[in-house]
Amino acid sequence: MSVVISGTGAAVPQEKLTNADLAELVDTSDEWIVTRTGIRERGKLPLGQATSDLATEAAAQALISAGMSADDVDLIVVCTCTPDMTMPSTAALVQRNLGIKATIPCYDLNSACAGFVVGLEVVHDQLLAGRYRRALLIGADTMTRLMDYEDRTTCVLFGDAAGAIVMERDDEPSGHRGIVATTIQADGRLWDLIQVPGGGSLKPPSPYMFTQREHYLRMNGRQTFKFAVQAMEQVSRDTVERAGWKLSDVDHVVVHQANLRIIDAVAERLGLGRETVPINVARMGNTSAASIPVLLDECHREGRIHAGDRVLCVGFGSGLSWGAAALVW
Numbered sequence: 001m002s003v004v005i006s007g008t009g010a011a012v013p014q015e016k017l018t019n020a021d022l023a024e025l026v027d028t029s030d031e032w033i034v035t036r037t038g039i040r041e042r043g044k045l046p047l048g049q050a051t052s053d054l055a056t057e058a059a060a061q062a063l064i065s066a067g068m069s070a071d072d073v074d075l076i077v078v079c080t081c082t083p084d085m086t087m088p089s090t091a092a093l094v095q096r097n098l099g100i101k102a103t104i105p106c107y108d109l110n111s112a113c114a115g116f117v118v119g120l121e122v123v124h125d126q127l128l129a130g131r132y133r134r135a136l137l138i139g140a141d142t143m144t145r146l147m148d149y150e151d152r153t154t155c156v157l158f159g160d161a162a163g164a165i166v167m168e169r170d171d172e173p174s175g176h177r178g179i180v181a182t183t184i185q186a187d188g189r190l191w192d193l194i195q196v197p198g199g200g201s202l203k204p205p206s207p208y209m210f211t212q213r214e215h216y217l218r219m220n221g222r223q224t225f226k227f228a229v230q231a232m233e234q235v236s237r238d239t240v241e242r243a244g245w246k247l248s249d250v251d252h253v254v255v256h257q258a259n260l261r262i263i264d265a266v267a268e269r270l271g272l273g274r275e276t277v278p279i280n281v282a283r284m285g286n287t288s289a290a291s292i293p294v295l296l297d298e299c300h301r302e303g304r305i306h307a308g309d310r311v312l313c314v315g316f317g318s319g320l321s322w323g324a325a326a327l328v329w
């Protein structure tokens with residue numbers, strides 16, 4: 001028995017926020033943003049739309065790509081830290097939007113930017129346990145809603161998008177397709193490096209919270225950067241080893257698109273060439289849980305990933321949390 005990826009989809013808002021746009025809002029420049037992050041523009045979802053709209057579009061595309069209809073889906077999981085509302089789950093809204101049958105489980109999973117790799121392990125294990133056959137795993141975030149457009153250290157980094165995959169249990173796998181090994185880890189002692197302090201149960205919405213701008217994302221970029229590089233290197237090595245592979249066996253390493261310098265540093269430490277590490281951060285910015293599935297969808301649609309290729313997905317985010325999944329496409 002194995003769990004394979006049988007379709008991919010993505011949704012990115014048409015409206016873009018360029019570095020020039022941001023330079024009109026805060027004291028920054030295209031030169032600084034490109035040199036320090038590699039980002040040139042990021043999608044911005046207009047007000048009136050929400051994470052579930054992006055998630056629905058990405059999921060619909062993934063179903064088409066898998067040659068499936070809504071009735072084939074047994075489970076929907078949306079990885080997000082920017083749900084439409086605190087409740088209901090974004091996954092339930094996707095189910096409603098796609099007209100998927102009313103009895104299946106739908107839930108959200110929040111591990112911020114690491115959400116998608118956490119979702120890969122959780123859904124893999126749920127399918128392998130035998131209760132469900134086909135799942136929609138969606139990474140979707142509207143990060144621009146969490147940006148403080150007075151804080152130049154964070155607002156230049158993030159964008160909005162959703163990516164989706166169809167995961168399917170294959171009872172009689174032909175060849176060796178499917179997920180081979182997953183790892184997910186967290187260190188809650190580092191909870192305060194990336195946080196949105198207000199709006200939850202600790203600091204519920206109040207006029208004071210808004211004046212303190214606590215409903216926006218705050219990040220210690222420098223410390224996060226150092227930890228992210230080391231954690232993603234280590235989890236990549238561990239996961240590849242547990243898959244029984246060598247790093248040189250991997251055809252594509254799909255790393256969370258937070259910052260080109262982080263991606264380059266991880267690739268260098270792992271001894272990977274640029275051709276092994278696809279990159280779209282220049283056009284997308286950091287789209288949190290959407291980053292890996294959007295890039296997987298791009299690689300799949302462009303014909304860059306072929307059946308039988310070995311793929312390693314590596315994520316990192318608030319928690320701090322991180323993880324990786326090794327799979328044969």
Ligand code: UT7
Nearest residue numbers: 028029032036113152153156221222224225228258259317
């Ligand atoms: O997905 C979740 C995980 N998140 C991440 O992985 C993000 C990790 N961190 C980073 O990507 C980088 O740390 C940043 C891009 C956030 C910052 O880059 P950095 O090279 O670490 O810069 P820094 O924070 O050390 O700041 C260097 C200087 C500072 O000025 P001083 O103190 O040297 O005078 C900042 O105030 O750059 C300044 N600065 C800016 N200048 C122009 C910070 N942001 C900006 C800006 N424009 N947007």
